[in-house]
Amino acid sequence: MWADPGDPEDERDPAFSLTAEPGFHRRHELAQLYEERAGTRIEALTFYQVFSTWRLAIALEGSYARYRMGVTDHPYFNTLEKRIPILAKRCLRLAAQGQPA
Numbered sequence: 001m002w003a004d005p006g007d008p009e010d011e012r013d014p015a016f017s018l019t020a021e022p023g024f025h026r027r028h029e030l031a032q033l034y035e036e037r038a039g040t041r042i043e044a045l046t047f048y049q050v051f052s053t054w055r056l057a058i059a060l061e062g063s064y065a066r067y068r069m070g071v072t073d074h075p076y077f078n079t080l081e082k083r084i085p086i087l088a089k090r091c092l093r094l095a096a097q098g099q100p101a
Contacts, residue, residue, distance in 0.1 A: 001013065001016050001056075001087070002016065002027050003016045003019045003020040004019075004026050005020045010086070010089065011086055011090045011093070013083055013086055031045060046097070046098060049094050050094045050095050053087050053091050053094070054088075057084050057088055057091070060083065061080075061084055063077055063080060064080035064081065067080070
């Protein structure tokens with residue numbers, strides 16, 4: 001997930017914090033750049049942001065369940081216990097905003 005400097009602190013995932021540093025485009029700038037280069041307007045961007053974040057959370061929940069069952073033992077999967085709720089919280093905030101982040 002692309003992080004912006006204005007993201008709520010409790011939604012920040014250290015794995016994606018680099019994009020919030022100076023020199024990286026903001027999410028709205030990337031969307032605007034895409035529209036300009038593609039010559040088309042992005043419709044329903046918020047819907048797709050919420051939907052893709054939710055789908056990622058669901059996929060990671062499956063991976064975390066397999067980790068808890070002992071199917072895999074990679075240490076990354078243990079971090080999902082905290083990362084999945086962050087994604088869910090982000091979905092709720094984006095949906096409540098009703099506008100692209």
